[in-house]
Amino acid sequence: MTAQLAAYTTSTGEAFQFWVLGTIAVIGALCTVFMKKAVHSALCLAGTMIVLAVFYLANGAYFLGIVQIVVYTGAIMMLFLFVVMLVGVTAADSLKETIKGQRWLALLCGLGFGILLTAGIGNASLKEFNGLGQANANGNVQGLAALIFTKYVFAFELTGALLITAAVGAMVLTHRERTERAKTQRELAEQRVREGKHVPPLPAPGVYARHNAVDIAGLLPDGTPSELTVSKTLRDRGQIRDVSTEALNDLKALEQRAEDRLERSNSGGSNSGEASK
Amino acid sequence: MENLIALLVAAPLLGAAVLLCGGRRLDAVGHWIGTALAAVSFVLGVVLFADMLGKSPENRTLMQHLFSWIPVEGFQANVGFQLDQLSMTFVLLITGVGSLIHLYSIGYMEHDERRRRFFGYLNLFLAAMLLLVVADNYLLLYVGWEGVGLASYLLIGFWQHKPSAATAAKKAFLVNRVGDMGLSIAIMLMFTTFGTFAFGPVFQATGALTSGADAPGSEGKLTAIGLMLLLAACGKSAQVPLQSWLGDAMEGPTPVSALIHAATMVTAGVYLIVRSGDIFNAAPDAQLAVTVVGAVTLLFGAIVGCAKDDIKKALAGSTMSQIGYMVLAAGLGPIGYAFAIMHLVTHGFFKAGLFLGAGSVMHGMNDEVDMRKYGGLRKYMPITFVTFGLGYLAIIGFPGLSGFFSKDKIIEAAFAKGGAEGWILGGAALLGAAITAFYMTRVMLMTFFGEERWRHAPTPSPAEPSVEPAAETRGAHAEPHPHESPKVMTIPMIVLAVGSVFAGAFFGIGERFVKWLEPVTGFEHGHPPVSALTVTLSTVAVMVVGVGFAYAQYGRRPVPVVAPRGSLLTRAARRDLLQDDFNHVVLVRGGEHLTRSLVYVDHTLVDGVVNGTAATMGGLSGRLRRLQNGFARSYAVSMFGGAAVLIAATLLMRAV
């Protein structure tokens, strides 16, 4: 294998790594798109990103590979997860399409775009592969630093400004100035009475002596669950555990058993009666 | 001496400026200021005249260059004056008659609250008219030409509250504008042909053009210039076919009619033709057109004059006719120029006198203008009667009076044109003389003789229903008490009457006037096919015939107060030989339809195309906006699709 050819191809190990991890990355990407729950999407995306980090390392971008893991996967994706938590579950999570023809158009465009992009790459004369051996000679981080603080210093400074602005912007957007005094407990109570709904406190979740988890709706006297007892977030997420059937079944079984027992005691009674006779 | 020419023009101009800008403070003395400045102008004219007489006939022309007016590459218009014998004649006529009429107006306009402004306009007119006659180039002449048109417009419409007056003023200005178009085209032609439009160089170049045979088609150019000048003259001098405004112009106050529409402004056309004599001499076709126009107009005006019952309109017809004589003479070339001007001057005297007389009659008759409601006035207004009568004798060419000398010469010259043309033109002029005698006698008889018809039929209302209270206070509805006018009015009439009697003899005997003008206009003796004496005798004869006819019809029989229906010709003549009807139907109605349809076209077609485009765009975007459903994801799809298309395009471009 000549040096020339070596530039064109990579080692078998890298090829093996590419095909295995590439497949995982694509699967992760697809899952990101198609998973129903945002949490799952986020996790899949994190997986893809870790794979990409490995690819960066394989391509000689050691600094970027580490940054990818630390900053992207570690910080940004966690931010995503935080927001998912904050926002919770909404109707948006449904995968059912509401705009007519949107899905077909999107798939068509995606397919066309992908094919065209692939064709473009195939068309481009990407014969030369110089490798980063020379550029990374003094270490990848040093090489990057040398560029960032000389040639790209202006852009670098600008990104600094951008980050500051972004941080301030995020604060401005999410911070809410309290415009009115917080209501005291007394006022809240009075308001409740005035509205005439739920004058007493909301009922607590859980079924006495059986379940005390917050996601289990309390049962009404007839055995049906009361949604009032569970927090709204859980309701929206559909994460209520309904134990009513279980409870009813239990009750039925109890009654059955009681009957059995009573019958037995009756017979027993009679037996005893008879016996006493 | 030269500087006096500028002063000559400046004096009345100053008067106009002072009077028009001065405001009501000058109301009390305004008329005196105006008259004084007119008189100053006259005195300056006389001084210049005396100076001129002191020089030899060849060196009498005064030139003065004031300043460069429009200096543009290749185009030099100057403000400069040229005072030669021709201009001098006009200067004296304008300032002389003008001053007299200023004086007369003091009395005539005494009760008008806007008298100051009237004198301002009169002064403006004098300045413009003087500028017209002393200009040394055609463009400056054009300024005066339009200036007098403006003054005429303002003065005809002086009683603006009368819609008829305002309409008449507008009509006069518009018809004149058509003529002005001719003058401006003539100037443009001169500029392209000669590169200049100053009198001297143009006439020199005309000579060069005709003498040298190296400019083919030059006569065509000169003919075109001549015809355009003729168009201009037709407009200003109320010649057929642009004569229709003059009759209506009588809506103006009578002194205006006397000064502007009889003695001076309307003769500007004659001045223009005579001034451009060199051009006409070199363009016989144009000359022929001039004579034809003159001959037609002199008959046209005379016929119209016969039918009018309004004394001023009758006199207006007469003016038209007399100017026709002058134009005819001016078209005859050097044999006629001097006579044209001579008739112009004598006409200035007697026609101004006649108008002032008419004004005096109206003044005494509560502004009544219908001659059928006059009659027998000679007892009540003796001075007016005598002066009017002298003017009458002058105009009909009574031997010895001024009209006789001037008109006779024109008829003679017309015959001297030679050939069939000579006979036709001469015959027309002779016929015109007969009709002149007829209608003037008619006016005379209806006004001053016969029974006192105003006494039997108390004046109903004037021809035009007056809405102006000022006119009513003059007592339009009361029974008239004819009385002689005040001295300030009669003195000018007397002076003009003297002029009408003696001017002709003074000018005519010994060809004094011809010799005076000869250096400017040139002169050659005509040779009529019959002897001069025959012509003179026949002129007198037709005059007598005309007078006789008139006497037979109006002197011996009582004049009906209400005009009889009359023959077809009479009725047509009352309506200015249907010229107005023609104008109305063809120009006014046609124009109205044209403008109305153009307004429609502009609104629907030109604008409609634009609005239609806008509407189409609106409809189209209404459809397109449905794509804008507001869903960010839809927009993202189009963005993504666009990106795909861009990539495809890039690939295609690379592939090609």
Add this chain to the structure above:
Amino acid sequence: MNPVNYLYLAALLFTIGATGVLIRRNAIVVFMCVELMLNACNLAFVAFSRMHGNLDGQIIAFFTMVVAAAEVVVGLAIIVSVFRARHSASVDDASLMKL
């Protein structure tokens, strides 16, 4: 193996991300898909960097990451405040952008 394959992979990921943007309604997931697209680009840049043998491509990828971080911060803040106002994180609910 030819390293060009990295580019194909990047293209594939980019397309998947773009399609995700188009079909998902949850703003957070849409955002994640955008991140996926950005990462695909980064991969391409890194691959380019290797092809050309200089570090400029990595620099760009680095800057992309910085900008992405800023974008995520602001974007998520927007999502949160929109959610607070409308109690929804669906991009379709914000459909006032029409005539």
Add this chain to the structure above:
Amino acid sequence: MSFPLLTATAVLPALGAIATAAVPAAKRTAAKWLALVVSLATLALAVTVLVRFDPDGARYQLTESHAWIPEFGVRYELGVDGIAVALIALTAVLIPFIILAGWHDADPLETGSKRWRPTQGFFALILAVEAMVIISFEATDVFLFYIFFEAMLIPMYFLIGGFGDRAHEHGEETAATQRSYAAVKFLLYNLVGGLIMLAAVIGLYVVAGNFSLTEIAEARANGSLNMATSTERWLFLGFFFAFAVKAPLWPLHTWLPNAMGEATAPVAVLITAVVDKVGTFAMLRFCLQLFPEASKWATPAILVLALISIIYGALLAVGQRDIKRLVAYASISHFGFIIMGIFAMTSQGQSGATLYMVNHGISTAALMLVAGFLISRRGSRLIADYGGVQKVAPVLAGTFLIGGLATLSLPGLAPFVSEFLVLVGTFSRYPVVGIIATFGIVLAALYTLVLYQRTMTGPVKAEVKHMPDLRVRELVVVAPLVVLLIFLGVYPKPVTDIVNPAVKQTMSDVHKKDPQPEVEAAK
């Protein structure tokens, strides 16, 4: 470096506009006075330009040149020739009168009306227009010119759409609708023209490589820059179209009657007397200098269009029932004369056209402002609503008549000089065109006198019986204009002296010589 006089002349009103807009809402009168003082100061600067300008000196004087966008060769280049000086002077002279005439036009309406009229805005916008117009006259960089040529539309749009006549015969609602229609029409017409011109400007850059008028013209003259015939023609048409919309030339004229009809009289004067002049000025400066061959190629068509404008505009003016629309159509007729003079390619025609721009500005201002005073008194723009005004308000009627006489080019008043020069200039090269155009003077007399007769003469209508005569402020506006009309009619030499050398230059740019008179040619 000497004092940048030209920049100062343009910047002063711009600063004045900002300052005027910044005056607190309560101090309305102070804003008016500020605007007036600024406009007078601008006039003083313009007079300084006029004095410092040497007619026999270099072609462009008082030049300033700074790099602006070096990547595209765009420079901040100013310079004036005689034509520009004359028009700058006209603009600077007219603006104070416009401000003074519109003194009360932007006052808040009487209580109860919902319409908000920002007085400060009105005067600030006028000053802004002045600044932009002046810099358009000064710019010798095509791109710089283009920017201000277009930017002018913005303040004009608000002036037309935001401030209408105080009273309206169809009620406030309809008036607002019509106003906004007129404003949008104005904007769209001029934007379309401007966009086409932008394409041509870019095309010019592609061909010539820079935007400097002087450099391109010089390169064209000495043959170092050759354009393909078709390229030159397309570029010419692109420029000409924009200018023909602005000028406006038939059939691109329909925005003008709407705009002038709906705007207040001072704004109407601003449109026709000042802003539109940029169009004709630019034909003279850009079309002829940059594309001499194409200009000659297009001359026959343009002359025909100009001729149609003259006759058509005049005929439509006769048919109008609205005073302001009548003046607008008369202006269309006059713009026909100006364009005809420019493209007749004779010294007389072009001098006349330049002079015409100045004179038309003054005469229309006189007529339109007096008409505005008249309309504000009666609250109607319909001719039929007036009659006999002469009797009750003689001074108003008199000045109106003088304005009208100037419009019909009465000799002795300024427009006559220019109109005659244009006619002579056209006639000497195209006799038939000249003769047909002469009919325009008859029609001009017709529409002017009909207007005067119907409004001013006749019996006094009951509605006008108590109409007051001109007030002092109004007299101060009209009297100087009348004096200027008379002065420039009698002694136009000061203007022609400034204009002539520039026209001579333009004539040599297009390689045209005046036709020689026949007599001399024969010699």
